[in-house]
Structure formats: C-alpha cells, structure tokens
Amino acid sequence: MSINPASLALPRNKVEVFLERYQYFISIVATFLFFSELPEYLGDQKILSLNLLEWIGIFTFLSLPFFKKIVTIPKPLIVGMVIYFAVSLFSVMTVSADEAAMQDFRNRVLSIYFVCLMYVIYEQKSLKQVKYALLAAVVLSVFNNFYELANPAGFGTMNVGRPAGFYINPNKAGAALMLGLILTITSIKKSYRWLFAIFVGMGIMLTFARSAILGWVVCMALLIAGRAIAAKRRTVVLPMLILIAFLATANPLQSLTNYFSGGTDGSYWNVLDRLEQFQNPSLDDDSAKDRQAVAKEAWKMFSQHPFWGNGLGSTNNWTIAPFSTHNMYLYYMADNGIIGLIFLPGAIFAVVYRNKGEQKIVLICYAIFMGLWGVFSHNVLEERYSLIALSLVAAMNTNQSRYLKYSPQKFQLALPPANAQFLLPPARKQRLLPPPAYQKTLPTRK
Numbered sequence: 001m002s003i004n005p006a007s008l009a010l011p012r013n014k015v016e017v018f019l020e021r022y023q024y025f026i027s028i029v030a031t032f033l034f035f036s037e038l039p040e041y042l043g044d045q046k047i048l049s050l051n052l053l054e055w056i057g058i059f060t061f062l063s064l065p066f067f068k069k070i071v072t073i074p075k076p077l078i079v080g081m082v083i084y085f086a087v088s089l090f091s092v093m094t095v096s097a098d099e100a101a102m103q104d105f106r107n108r109v110l111s112i113y114f115v116c117l118m119y120v121i122y123e124q125k126s127l128k129q130v131k132y133a134l135l136a137a138v139v140l141s142v143f144n145n146f147y148e149l150a151n152p153a154g155f156g157t158m159n160v161g162r163p164a165g166f167y168i169n170p171n172k173a174g175a176a177l178m179l180g181l182i183l184t185i186t187s188i189k190k191s192y193r194w195l196f197a198i199f200v201g202m203g204i205m206l207t208f209a210r211s212a213i214l215g216w217v218v219c220m221a222l223l224i225a226g227r228a229i230a231a232k233r234r235t236v237v238l239p240m241l242i243l244i245a246f247l248a249t250a251n252p253l254q255s256l257t258n259y260f261s262g263g264t265d266g267s268y269w270n271v272l273d274r275l276e277q278f279q280n281p282s283l284d285d286d287s288a289k290d291r292q293a294v295a296k297e298a299w300k301m302f303s304q305h306p307f308w309g310n311g312l313g314s315t316n317n318w319t320i321a322p323f324s325t326h327n328m329y330l331y332y333m334a335d336n337g338i339i340g341l342i343f344l345p346g347a348i349f350a351v352v353y354r355n356k357g358e359q360k361i362v363l364i365c366y367a368i369f370m371g372l373w374g375v376f377s378h379n380v381l382e383e384r385y386s387l388i389a390l391s392l393v394a395a396m397n398t399n400q401s402r403y404l405k406y407s408p409q410k411f412q413l414a415l416p417p418a419n420a421q422f423l424l425p426p427a428r429k430q431r432l433l434p435p436p437a438y439q440k441t442l443p444t445r446k
Helices: 014-035 036-044 051-064 064-072 076-094 099-122 128-150 170-187 190-207 210-225 233-250 253-258 270-278 287-302 327-353 360-376 383-408 408-413
Strands: none
Touching: 014 036, 014 051, 014 064, 014 099, 014 128, 014 383, 036 051, 036 327, 051 064, 051 170, 064 099, 076 099, 076 327, 099 383, 099 408, 128 170, 128 190, 170 190, 170 383, 170 408, 190 210, 287 327, 327 383, 360 383, 360 408
16 A cells, blocks of 8 residues: 555645635736836836835735745855845945935845845745746737837837837846746747747847847857757757848848838937947947946946945946946946955856756856846846846745655655565566476376
8 A cells, every 4th residue: 555645744724725826826916017127117107106115015015924934045145145235234334325325225225125025925836827927028028029119109208219118228128038038938838949939039139139139149059059949959950040041141130221211200210220230240339339438437446446345326426427337247346346246146156056946057048148147237136027037046946945855756755665575576487397296297298
C-alpha cells in the first residue's frame, strides 16, 4: 500500500483557500497595472486623480494579510537593500541635504519599499498567473505602439514623437517590452516562442530605442543558443536569416522614410530623425552628443570626489543639461563615489544568485539586459517595470526553494518503499531440474 502525501497534509479551511485565491488576484492586478505604467499615465493625463504614492498605498492596504511573508526575502537581496539605504542615508546626513538630495533619497526609499511590497504579493505557491498578467501587459504595449504609430496623438501630446503607449518615454517602452519578453518567454508553448519573440521585437523596433533594439538582438542570440526558443536551432535560425536577407536587400528604412516624410503636421519628426540615424549610424547626432557631454561631466564630478561622492541628486540640478547622466553607473558614482558602482550589479546578483526558479538561460538574459540597460538609463532602480522584474525574479527563487523542500516527491523519498520487506530478488533465467531421485521416473522427450 502506497501513502499519498496529500492525505497527510493538514486540511485547509475556507479562510486559507480564500486568502490564496485573493493573493492570486492581487498579484495579477498589481503586475498588470504597475508593469504597464497605466497608473502614472492616467495621472499624467489627468484622467484619474491618483498619484503613484496613492496607488502604492492602496496595494499596501490590500496586501496586509501577507506582510508576514516579508521575512522570506532572500538574504542577498536584504543585504543589498540595507547597503543601498545606509549609503543613501549617510550621503544625506554628511554630504548634501538640499531639496534635490532629499527628493532623490525619498525616491530610493520608495524603490526599496516597492520591491518589498511586490515580493510580498508574489510570495505564493505559483507565479504562473503572474507571468500571464505580465504577458497581457506586453501584448497590450505592442498593440499600443502600433496604434500610436498610425495615430501620433493617440496617447496625448506628452510623447516625444515616437511610439511609447502608456510609458510616454519610448526608451522606457522598449526596455519594458524587453524585460517582459525575457520573463514570459517560458510561458509560451515552445513551438510558438519564436513567433512571440518576433512580435515583441516588432513592438521594440517601433520605439526606435537603440538600446532596447541592441538588447533584443543580444538576448535573442542567447535564447537561440540555449534552445529556449525552439528545441532545434535551425527552426529559428532559418526565419531569422530570411528576415536579415529581406532587410539587407529591400532597404525598408528608406521606404519608411519616404512614407513618414509625407506627413504635413510634423508629428513624425523624431521617427524620421531616428530612421536617418539608422541609415547613417554615427556618434554625431544630437542625442549621442548630449549623452557624451553629460557622461564627461559626471566622470569629472566622480574624479573630484571618488570616495564619498557629491551627494544625492548631484547630477539632477547641474547646468550642463536639463537631464541627468543617462547612465546608471555614472549616476551613482557621481552621487556616492566608488561604492555606487556596485549598486546595480549588486541588485542583479542578489536575485540571480543560486536562483533555480527559472531556466538558467533566462536568468542570464535578464542579468545581461539589466546590466546593459544601466549604460543607457539612470532610472533603472526607480521605474516600476524594472522593480517588478527584480521582485519577480527574487520570488521565483523563494517559491522554487520552498517547492523543492516540501514537494510530494521529496516527501515520498523520505519514506521506505511500500512492502519492501516482501520484495523477492529477480528470478534467474535458468532451467530448474527435479531432484535426482525423481529424474528416472520422468518421461524423456525424443
């Protein structure tokens, strides 16, 4: 008689069943809203008078029954958040405490709290429904980009002229789609993954964000090499070669340039600018020059104060440009000195280290893209979509560790095999002869 481990588990009452389903619901809604940047978009467009803090407060209240699970946060992530908070607090207390520094400090504290909140929401038995919510947000964002390309004013006048949907900023839209692709690719049936990757890649291409396009190319190469998209590499490589051959021979960039040049209202000026840069790649365009100028200034600030930095918000109120460094590493180095160099790599390492909740190649793609994205953006650890990805990867590790510890298979291995004492050795394949006394009485076969 075999023993069913489920029969030995304590029976769950209706409250426990309700809380489990309630947590699933909260995780789905929170993932879709915050990853798609819908709350901030509604607030910016004055459609709904709720700011980001109020949205976070609502989900904090809704998640109160699960806050005891905060103690299960992986230790490397706890250490990283403590160091991040301590260095930020030290900078405010000793280096600079002006309004820019205090605002930057509040943003960092809010980011830490948001990671903890989303981890608490995700800390449950399964994250399958979370990935589906993430998948829905990615698909919606791709369709938003297609719609905005055809209707430049479809999402308001705050956009800079390139499709971005709810993200407003096309660079953010490209990065969010890339993270969504990485974290949801294993939720798609393997035979359709390459189609999904190309579909999301088209949405990324519409943003004309060079950093996100570069990340898509790199991650696609890794996913193909790791057989995460298809069991056989030639299944994906052949369509890719056909696509590359088409792009090389048909010159679609020139065709797109001719199409968008027909607009008379100037709505596609930024699209045309990027198309021209793609056809004649160089580092002499205005965007590249601006990034080089602020990067040099940030490095100069770091060189002057390499140990303690210049204080929080030091690159937010300079006079060289109306924006910061566009580089996460230089941003933290200018603010906090040499220790700022480890903040982003430390956060990535904290959630990837010994993580067995996802395929190894997916975690490698996540780590590479996050590290690469830090070269092009100084808001990686402040924007909701990237913080959700950080919390989700951390929860994958925790939930998988719990499953391995309490799985029914492991429980059965701890028990002795049923009726083990009655098992007989396997019968030998040999002919059994009767005793010699009876051999003469047996008839002989001719």
